[in-house]
Amino acid sequence: MSAPVTGAAPLLTVRDLDVRIPTPGGELHAVRGVNFELAQGEVLGLVGESGSGKSVTLRSLLRLHPAPIRVAGEVLYQGENLLTLPEARLRAVRGAQIGMIFQEPMTALNPVLTVGQQIMENLLEHKGLRGRAAQERAAELLDLTGIPSPRTRLADYPHQFSGGMRQRAMIAIALASEPKLLLADEPTTALDVTIQDQILRLLLRLRDEMNMGLILVTHDLGVVAQTCDRVAVMYGGRLMETAGVRELFEHPRHAYSLGLIRSLPGVGAHRQPLRPIPGGPPDLRRLPDGCTFAPRCSYSTAACLGAEPPLLRVAPQHDSACVHYDRLPATLEVSL
Template sequence: MRIPTPGGTLHAVRGVSFDVQPGEVLGIVGESGSGKSVTLRALLRLHAPPIQVTGEVGYGGENLLTLPPSRLRGVRGGQISMIFQEPMSALNPVLSVGEQITENLAEHRGLRGRAAQDRAAELLDLTGIPSPRARLRDYPHQFSGGMRQRAMIAIALASEPKLLLADEPTTALDVTIQDQILRLLLRLREEMHMGVILVTHDLGVIAQTCDRVAVMYGGRLMETAPVTALFRQPRHAYALGLLRSLPGGGAHRVPLQPIPGGPPDLRVPPTACAFAPRCAYVTPACLVAEPPLLEIAPGRASACVHAAELPGPQEPQTAPTSMPARQVGA
């Protein structure tokens, strides 16, 4: 994906490839600017020109990137729905919540009038909003943050999608509401047997909800793995850094280990490992070329030269045998 900017073309996403199965929750994690949200929007062709998106998005035996608009309209919002990151800006402030749900029901389920109102109330009730029929008349500003997020979920579920794209659905919510939203998504996943792609920067959310995880950095996938395997033994230095930056749950206070430096400038595509300037395990082998994402075990892939040599998240920081570890600027 290429995004024109005044300072040059931004190569926002490069060579990203993943799949999701029915009933599975795939998490995409990474810090801000890693390419998570733009990847999710690209799946539904929500990027308008002059942004350029190339590649293939396979769904139902077709490439969504080449579908004519009339056919894409039936997939977008019908078979694949999306929960956007900020419900206050995603919801239309001049339409009632009920109108926004029934609009989706009319477009993708053919329901109108009383039938649409009844189904809209059922959806609000399904997402845990009290007095759902009365709340259909309310506007987004009359809902709390957690209720607006639930309303967004109700709109997304109105078409009974087979795949749900959730772009940081718990951002800016307190931990109690966050837990309720995540439990709701998992319950609906079970009941509707739909696949879910969950974008977040919170590894705690990944641990609580996902079956598999894809770690993104600098517009590329750095590692893909089952969630349990990633938390037990990450196979990319960036994933290891993310895990080590989490606060521990022990009785003793331990200083956090932040990742030094900042993300790369993607207006200049990296010619070596994009994480190398911030990595404590960098060696000359990391600087030869940009490491490809390679399968290292069944269901696992890594784009790290030292995937087999990295310590566990709780182990002391050690260097690959080929060169002493160094910090940025050393």
């Protein structure tokens, strides 16, 4: 795994990102004050249970949420705030300099257009390629993502591709404009473990070849351990912990992160029963006072029930929003 570029300005800076979604049952505060940075060539894993706000955060970066959903804060990319850019300027960034792989390729791909047409649409919009030049480049992109007989498969429709091939086609579309940043929303969901491994290896190889930044949304800590340089743990719409991958797995500084790690299947000869986190995620329309994880936390005390703990630096390059970060045990249960 190549190291991210250090000493340079961040490729992406997110400050106080806030997303509110009106619902019949009340306003849902889906993302609350999220802050992070991404360096060029770095892979950041955004991890948490379903409903924690991961996918909403990713889509917010490119303003993909329609009204009446409200998005506030700053998403700084090369000195420009994507949340306030005019639509015409945003279109020159979205899909061109920042690509996105959506979670469900069967619904994200247009079923009545061939795979080739969908790749060439991106090439025409952002690269000005058309005709034979676009066809040749589209075939190169399919070949780059490991699809055999790429020129022949350009004429196929999405339903003629397997699940893994559809995901590769989505990657080819996202890479058509040679983006500097790739947003991947659970790109291996519903794929078997062999195809999952191939897709992850492909993303890392493309990251190395193109020196892209990559944000990988997943609920699978095993995927994070294999692919990411840093990890940001989300719960209840906000970041609970950010750290390097090894630091987080060896010594988590938030009780929620510790619970996620302990719920993974053990390795080695002496298998232990799974230790799931009790209860369920909070209702984002009616959040509890204090730490949102406190109702499920075995380390919770009265100190957790006042103001919500802020995300603070607790160790070198390691931030936590846990009052009892210094009481949590080290764990070496996951082999990196």
